[in-house]
Amino acid sequence: MMKTLSTLQSAKYHVKRALQEHSHPTVVDATLGNGYDTLFLAKEVGTQGKVFGFDIQSLAIKKTTQRLQQEGFLERVTLFHVGHEYWEAFIPHGYKNQINAVMFNLGYLPHGDETIITSPETTLQAMEHACQWLAPRGVITIALYVGHEGGQNEANHVVNFASQLPSNQFQVTWTQTLNRTHAPSLVVIEKRK
Numbered sequence: 216m217m218k219t220l221s222t223l224q225s226a227k228y229h230v231k232r233a234l235q236e237h238s239h240p241t242v243v244d245a246t247l248g249n250g251y252d253t254l255f256l257a258k259e260v261g262t263q264g265k266v267f268g269f270d271i272q273s274l275a276i277k278k279t280t281q282r283l284q285q286e287g288f289l290e291r292v293t294l295f296h297v298g299h300e301y302w303e304a305f306i307p308h309g310y311k312n313q314i315n316a317v318m319f320n321l322g323y324l325p326h327g328d329e330t331i332i333t334s335p336e337t338t339l340q341a342m343e344h345a346c347q348w349l350a351p352r353g354v355i356t357i358a359l360y361v362g363h364e365g366g367q368n369e370a371n372h373v374v375n376f377a378s379q380l381p382s383n384q385f386q387v388t389w390t391q392t393l394n395r396t397h398a399p400s401l402v403v404i405e406k407r408k
């Protein structure tokens with residue numbers, strides 16, 4: 216029997232697909248956390264690629280920097296210790312319409328302060344920027360968690376925002392597990408040509 220992909224495996228599958236055939240892709244990790252997704256992205260973009268990353272917590276910046284340093288990928292990554300809603304002020308404007316993939320992994324920093332969580336207002340602002348800056352065929356993956364307080368509300372906002380994107384410009388899917396309570400789900404937004 217074919218094994219079902221987890222939410223994060225699915226997100227990575229979509230990112231990999233978007234980066235295929237790009238010799239110097241540019242990607243954004245909108246929520247660095249412990250840096251696992253950043254490391255994945257840094258490996259995927261290759262020697263000519265570029266990764267930008269955001270997080271509001273100094274612990275996340277520290278953990279991600281350490282992880283990238285240990286694995287030798289720090290030089291292709293630029294980390295911003297600021298909220299992803301400030302995207303426009305931090306990512307150089309030459310990258311407009313050039314972003315091939317954006318990963319959002321919402322919620323709290325695992326093994327960190329569980330009261331510091333992503334919030335609907337700032338998440339939607341960052342998603343709006345991501346949609347505007349995406350290259351043709353670029354993808355945005357948003358992993359949604361509903362097990363913590365505020366998670367379901369944020370998931371509702373994200374799904375509502377994504378479902379209103381014009382279908383002639385974006386293809387939007389939402390993958391959910393139906394028979395497990397509080398299972399994470401994945402929204403994928405792909406920009407059409």
Ligand SMILES: C[S@@+](CC[C@H](N)C(=O)[O-])C[C@H]1O[C@@H](n2cnc3c(N)ncnc32)[C@H](O)[C@@H]1O
Nearest residue numbers: 246247248249250251252270298299320324333
């Ligand atoms: C689930 S964790 C991310 C996990 C991470 N991608 C990894 O591989 O470990 C969510 C992160 O979002 C961060 N966060 C919360 N609000 C944010 C904001 N406005 N902008 C950027 N990051 C934010 C939190 O500090 C936390 O580190």
